[in-house]
Amino acid sequence: MPNHTKKISSAIITIGDEILLGQTINTNLSYLASQLALLGAPVVYNITVRDRTEEIMAALDFCVNRFDVVISTGGLGPTADDITKASIASFFGVGQSHHEDIWQKVQARFAARGIQVPLINRNQALVPDGFTALPNDEGTAPGLFYRHNKGCFFALAGVPVEMRHVFERQITPTLKREYPQLESLIQKTVHSFGISESALAEDLDLADLPAELTFAWLPQTGRVDLRLSGYDLKLLDEWQKRVAAQISDYVWGFDEDSPASVLAALLKERGLTMSAAESCTGGLIMKMLSDEPGASDYLLGGVVSYSNEIKKQVLGVSGETLEKHGAVSEECAFEMLDGIKRLTKSDVAVSVTGIAGPSGGSDFKPVGTVYIGFSYLSASWVRRFLLTGNRQLIRHKAAEMAILHMIKRIKETQ
């Protein structure tokens, strides 16, 4: 019988040669670990083994005897190296039976794609006796659930989209039912930028923070996230507001927000359109903004003016500016901004010109020098940044900085 009073701990058994050959990164572990931590059944152990019956059974033996909840991922497919199900049945000392309803579902899945189902897939309809099959709408391998005398065992397919689907739809409710004492950990995040972690720490007064809440600094590339964790939603909401109010000048979003999603929402809310003139970011800002579904509501488009010729001929940057100040200059950023506004007539515009490296830097303008221009209605600004990191990172930070500064300018301008 699962215990109904004490703290619950979980273990994950990862099954698959591809993980131990380094061909696949075990993102399933980090997904399950974060979900189980939030549910209140934290993962305290993980074993990764090859697709070998004796290794799978040894891992089961170790975990099932020590942890309340054990979840295996991988090896539930129909091919020869998928031996997880047979190993599990052997370990728990049960047979396997054909479940016609699962077989019908597998056949329907193939039929929908106009494919004759290969007979090897009949495997998928075998369920160890005494186990519950957990429906998988994203693939052909159902998950498995077994309540044994020391706790709960689950088996999941290794394909991330299927694994997540079955965990969310089937395992989460099952665990809440089996362990009514589980308390879900809640996390609330405040996203800041434009200030260092240590400067934030000076501004922020956390002396009154109740002991039942945990506070964490999570530095990101070029910005800092502040995370509160606990079990009391009302208290968390209150403290999320208190933290945000103390550093309001630097806050750009909350919880699941991304810079692009916040800018997108702000533009939609105010009925504004935007455009971009990108040099060193090479289209990354527009790519980020068009990642959001419905981007055509606000993103008109823009110009990637990688070469000076395009800056001149498409955006109308003057040859004199390029000669006198160079393409990476405040003057050029302003003229790029003017050019893109003239071409697109957008309400909001952004321009970026800089040196992403690895070469092209000088003493005056080292690699990482980036000019970002913003325009909102009739006002325009250009700011110089010195960003650190490799080419990839400098481009990413420049794009994110541009988006975050647009959010700030638009909000300030009401």
Next chain:
Amino acid sequence: MPNHTKKISSAIITIGDEILLGQTINTNLSYLASQLALLGAPVVYNITVRDRTEEIMAALDFCVNRFDVVISTGGLGPTADDITKASIASFFGVGQSHHEDIWQKVQARFAARGIQVPLINRNQALVPDGFTALPNDEGTAPGLFYRHNKGCFFALAGVPVEMRHVFERQITPTLKREYPQLESLIQKTVHSFGISESALAEDLDLADLPAELTFAWLPQTGRVDLRLSGYDLKLLDEWQKRVAAQISDYVWGFDEDSPASVLAALLKERGLTMSAAESCTGGLIMKMLSDEPGASDYLLGGVVSYSNEIKKQVLGVSGETLEKHGAVSEECAFEMLDGIKRLTKSDVAVSVTGIAGPSGGSDFKPVGTVYIGFSYLSASWVRRFLLTGNRQLIRHKAAEMAILHMIKRIKETQ
């Protein structure tokens, strides 16, 4: 004594709460696993435990008694939760001694940054007796090496850049010295596109493939990689050429090539410039091409014409075309191509217009319908594609398809 004849197998012990809380993805495992597979000492087991002495010692006990090479990662820093070193010393039953040379190096590292070294860092200079400290030029925690009576044990810091540095510089040569029988596995890849895995399998005659080579199909999003593995470089080179020759119409690159790096090299080699007119990909093609250092040699830039207004006013697509055929049409792709060539005068141009979803599809033009136009000197083509997946995937496939087709067209045109 390490054995000098039989096959070598390795185990990795991952130490750290952050992995089991899902805050960090265990990329160290996939790095070490792929490196050790190449070295000929494949990883067959991985345990992940929390920062707790008894759990670390239990994992050591299990692995050191079963595997030739055991490597731990994590917990070598100076703070209170870094208890790996003490746990290791306890497990092997040895004391720890201060190494003045390490302490000097730690102090110099802080001095270089103008920081007074916190005394807690004296920890870093403690080495378990009988262990060899492995220099770490990327951080303050040296790696550790111990030759025990059943094999070799190594401990590495968890920070990926430090872990990789010490593995490459110190562990790789140590393993080659300790196990002279190790044979490095070599991998050779042929990248294909425009043909399915099953159609490739029909075209490809592998009947003569020597038993000492392994062949693997690695389907990627929208393309297939073919990988040969073995120990004989000459034989691998020969078979890589033979495989490529059999499917030459579909080959776009080899080994570490990416679509953008191949196109970049081809443009540079021929002294060609390029530009792009992107609608649904929103700048992604230009972003990919400017990921490469030195992109200004070939990438002039282009236009992201997300809205119809930009298509008309910047690229000169006719209002009639948009009304009659819509923005997602062969006609529009051709006019976008004409427009970007006129604006930029580039030698090579590409245009993309499509429906990335999740909404906006119809019976005639479902989500995933993408028109890609290519132009090389005076010739132009437009092709219609029906791409599958979510918004993100459709955009990625469309950008990659556009790049791969440009490579093909340029090569064909000599």
